[in-house]
Amino acid sequence: MVGGVTLRGVSKTFKRESSELVHALDNINLDIAPGEFVTFIGASGCGKSTLLRIIAGLTEPDSGDVRTDDEPVTGPSPDRGFAFQDHTLFPWLNVRQNIAFGLKNQPTERLATLRGGKLTPKEVKAQITSDVEDWIELVGLKGFEKVFPHELSGGMCQRASLARALAAHPKVMMLDEPLGALDAFTRMNIQDEILRIWQARETTMIMVTHDVDEAVYMSDRVVVLSARPGRIQEIIPITLARPRARSDGDFSLLRAKILDILQFGGIRQTPDYYL
Numbered sequence: 001m002v003g004g005v006t007l008r009g010v011s012k013t014f015k016r017e018s019s020e021l022v023h024a025l026d027n028i029n030l031d032i033a034p035g036e037f038v039t040f041i042g043a044s045g046c047g048k049s050t051l052l053r054i055i056a057g058l059t060e061p062d063s064g065d066v067r068t069d070d071e072p073v074t075g076p077s078p079d080r081g082f083a084f085q086d087h088t089l090f091p092w093l094n095v096r097q098n099i100a101f102g103l104k105n106q107p108t109e110r111l112a113t114l115r116g117g118k119l120t121p122k123e124v125k126a127q128i129t130s131d132v133e134d135w136i137e138l139v140g141l142k143g144f145e146k147v148f149p150h151e152l153s154g155g156m157c158q159r160a161s162l163a164r165a166l167a168a169h170p171k172v173m174m175l176d177e178p179l180g181a182l183d184a185f186t187r188m189n190i191q192d193e194i195l196r197i198w199q200a201r202e203t204t205m206i207m208v209t210h211d212v213d214e215a216v217y218m219s220d221r222v223v224v225l226s227a228r229p230g231r232i233q234e235i236i237p238i239t240l241a242r243p244r245a246r247s248d249g250d251f252s253l254l255r256a257k258i259l260d261i262l263q264f265g266g267i268r269q270t271p272d273y274y275l
């Protein structure tokens with residue numbers, strides 16, 4: 001199986017326009033197994049998005065080593081998909097064209113290998129067309145194929161951008177708060193869809209969320225990052241059998257444990273005033 005990720009001593013400091021230095025990440029060491037589902041959770045600004053961008057090859061770390069399947073990450077690759085936090089769809093493309101973008105802009109040879117290398121270029125094209133329609137259906141955007149991003153709700157944009165990223169069949173998929181703009185019911189449905197795709201494709205999933213329930217429901221391991229500079233504070237393995245029940249006693253215990261750790265990470269701060 002492919003899609004392993006290794007992080008060794010990864011640190012990153014940004015220089016703001018005011019010349020102020022922001023120490024975003026400090027000495028991150030982590031091994032993510034091929035096919036694993038790992039979630040990062042931590043206070044706002046602790047470097048979660050930066051870490052995903054580093055793994056995706058979109059941001060260069062100041063120091064440290066980042067590898068996927070033992071290959072150093074030197075830039076973006078279609079094998080490493082990314083759904084951004086701010087669900088950036090291309091404004092000049094409609095929903096169907098946006099979702100198709102990830103599939104179409106790849107070397108034909110790579111697309112053919114996705115189906116066991118048995119397809120002719122013509123068959124690959126037909127497959128793309130049918131895959132795109134499947135994705136539109138899957139994320140509930142049927143009837144909105146020709147609609148442009150500015151005419152969609154935030155949740156719809158988020159679903160379209162998730163479909164665009166997953167449709168490209170990456171080996172490692174990075175999801176940066178992919179469901180943040182969704183209502184609770186849609187969110188639970190899409191969580192199940194992501195899990196279904198993850199299991200069917202054996203893709204490695206690396207997700208950022210602020211939702212502890214979502215982390216426990218979906219992950220093999222939850223990585224809690226400390227407040228800036230982001231350091232790995234604790235890694236919690238979630239060994240509950242799948243599919244998971246959110247009302248389960250062990251589920252609640254894990255949720256409580258993570259919330260407890262986050263309290264020390266600075267999310268819930270002691271108020272400095274009293275009524």
Ligand SMILES: Nc1ncnc2c1ncn2[C@@H]1O[C@H](COP(=O)(O)OP(=O)(O)OP(=O)(O)O)[C@@H](O)[C@H]1O
Nearest residue numbers: 014015016022024043044045046047048049050051
């Ligand atoms: N390009 C940049 N230039 C300067 N500072 C940056 C840049 N990108 C991120 N930062 C800073 O690095 C820190 C970490 O940012 P990052 O976006 O990784 O946090 P985050 O954990 O994803 O936060 P959130 O939960 O709010 O999305 C922040 O203080 C942010 O202001």
Ligand SMILES: [Mg+2]
Nearest residue numbers: 048049050085
């Ligand atoms: Mg972020």
